[in-house]
Amino acid sequence: MKVLEFHGAEEEDSLQLDFKGAFGPWAALESELEPFLQALEEYADGWMPDVVNGKRRRKYSRTSFWKALEERRDGNSTALGLYRTEWPALDMPLWLWLPPRPPELDIIIKVKPLSFFTKAERCHQFVEMVRAWASRYPVSHASAHSLADDQLSGAPDFGRDMQTSIRDGFDKIYEVFWLNIFGPKLVEAVGRERMLSTPAHRVEELPNGSVLLVTWPTPADFASDEARLAQARAHVHLRPDLDFDTVLRTLRERSATLAPVEPRFHPDVAPLLSRVVDGVAIHERQRKIAELNAYQPPEPEEWLPADSALPPDVEDPERAREHYSDLAEHLVALLHTKVPSVSESTPESLTDIDYQFWHEDFPRVFERHDIDAHAVPAIGAYLGQVLVRNLGGQWIPRQKLEEAQVLIGNRVWLPFVRAWRYMRSCQSLLDSSLTQLYRVAERQSAERG
Numbered sequence: 406m407k408v409l410e411f412h413g414a415e416e417e418d419s420l421q422l423d424f425k426g427a428f429g430p431w432a433a434l435e436s437e438l439e440p441f442l443q444a445l446e447e448y449a450d451g452w453m454p455d456v457v458n459g460k461r462r463r464k465y466s467r468t469s470f471w472k473a474l475e476e477r478r479d480g481n482s483t484a485l486g487l488y489r490t491e492w493p494a495l496d497m498p499l500w501l502w503l504p505p506r507p508p509e510l511d512i513i514i515k516v517k518p519l520s521f522f523t524k525a526e527r528c529h530q531f532v533e534m535v536r537a538w539a540s541r542y543p544v545s546h547a548s549a550h551s552l553a554d555d556q557l558s559g560a561p562d563f564g565r566d567m568q569t570s571i572r573d574g575f576d577k578i579y580e581v582f583w584l585n586i587f588g589p590k591l592v593e594a595v596g597r598e599r600m601l602s603t604p605a606h607r608v609e610e611l612p613n614g615s616v617l618l619v620t621w622p623t624p625a626d627f628a629s630d631e632a633r634l635a636q637a638r639a640h641v642h643l644r645p646d647l648d649f650d651t652v653l654r655t656l657r658e659r660s661a662t663l664a665p666v667e668p669r670f671h672p673d674v675a676p677l678l679s680r681v682v683d684g685v686a687i688h689e690r691q692r693k694i695a696e697l698n699a700y701q702p703p704e705p706e707e708w709l710p711a712d713s714a715l716p717p718d719v720e721d722p723e724r725a726r727e728h729y730s731d732l733a734e735h736l737v738a739l740l741h742t743k744v745p746s747v748s749e750s751t752p753e754s755l756t757d758i759d760y761q762f763w764h765e766d767f768p769r770v771f772e773r774h775d776i777d778a779h780a781v782p783a784i785g786a787y788l789g790q791v792l793v794r795n796l797g798g799q800w801i802p803r804q805k806l807e808e809a810q811v812l813i814g815n816r817v818w819l820p821f822v823r824a825w826r827y828m829r830s831c832q833s834l835l836d837s838s839l840t841q842l843y844r845v846a847e848r849q850s851a852e853r854g
Contacts, residue, residue, distance in 0.1 A: 408488040419517035426542025448534035454487035546575035550582035556688035589614035628660040725802030732786035785821030
């Protein structure tokens with residue numbers, strides 16, 4: 406059963422809910438989770454999961470839900486995933502911690518795109534679901550907000566070291582999100598009267614002493630100035646020690662950071678830079694696009710005029726060409742699992758290879774000796790093979806690999822030299838990309854033709 410791959414889908418912002426609630430240690434698990442499932446099925450307006458993933462994927466039903474929990478049970482814990490097969494995409498892992506540990510229901514919900522939550526009624530339904538859960542499963546703190554803005558806020562550490570963050574949790578009002586559940590301890594720390602008088606779209610005291618607070622009717626427009634003003638007013642009301650202008654300025658800066666930037670990448674490396682952007686965290690993406698819009702890769706220098714080409718100096722040119730083919734196969738063997746297109750020797754496969762090496766930070770992670778002895782020859786041979794197969798190039802073999810050339814029109818290209826420069830650093834993977842050299846060689850060939 407194929408589900409929407411949440412992280413492989415088009416990268417857009419999403420609504421994320423973080424919820425950790427306690428439940429009774431003695432009652433049957435089915436009765437304890439009945440209110441959770443009832444609220445999910447009643448209020449998941451348009452984003453209801455239709456797949457349950459335990460040890461295998463099944464169509465969502467109460468029966469498949471319980472089956473997945475049972476087959477994934479491991480001592481005092483169990484877990485499952487809930488997903489969708491149609492847009493919007495859903496990533497909803499659920500963990501249960503069971504006795505002798507304090508029983509806890511741990512849920513993360515991500516629904517993509519965030520723009521799905523533009524209608525007030527759909528957002529109201531989401532709030533009602535969280536309200537029902539928080540009324541039944543007491544929390545110390547829960548929140549729902551833009552994933553990108555949540556990451557920019559510094560959550561969950563908020564400037565603390567990780568150990569302190571884990572120990573203390575959300576022990577004071579570090580941030581006010583679109584939807585907030587403040588547990589009784591937080592409410593008492595702020596003051597119940599002050600908490601209930603917060604200027605916000607919705608403030609409600611729950612039966613267990615928690616307080617539900619929603620800053621704005623819809624989360625999709627969280628970055629608008631009106632929504633930011635509401636967010637700042639609520640935060641400063643709950644934290645009188647904070648300066649309103651400073652809080653608002655910070656929120657506006659976050660909105661500016663997330664404002665869409667139109668990609669205008671250098672055409673020779675646009676396919677690669679688009680992949681690089683896709684690999685960047687959602688909250689950093691617009692800044693990365695702006696940075697890469699200004700990026701101008703150096704012109705390739707790994708070529709000579711055809712009349713300056715070095716002649717073959719090997720006894721058996723055909724055997725040398727077979728050796729280059731064998732070297733290229735080493736790259737195919739190295740990457741075929743992560744980069745299936747490597748077996749096709751196409752221009753597109755060069756971009757896939759560029760991105761994979763950049764994503765892995767290959768020049769930094771692997772030993773320099775192994776890179777120069779094995780990776781560089783394989784990459785150079787593969788690049789040469791792509792030039793030969795797709796642009797009608799001809800190998801001019803040489804005893805030294807760095808002198809081997811591919812003749813295309815009025816130029817000879819030096820693929821092994823390019824490969825050596827390419828593998829110097831993570832930045833050189835962009836500055837000396839295989840994609841760019843191919844594009845320039847292709848353009849030169851077309852102009853010659």
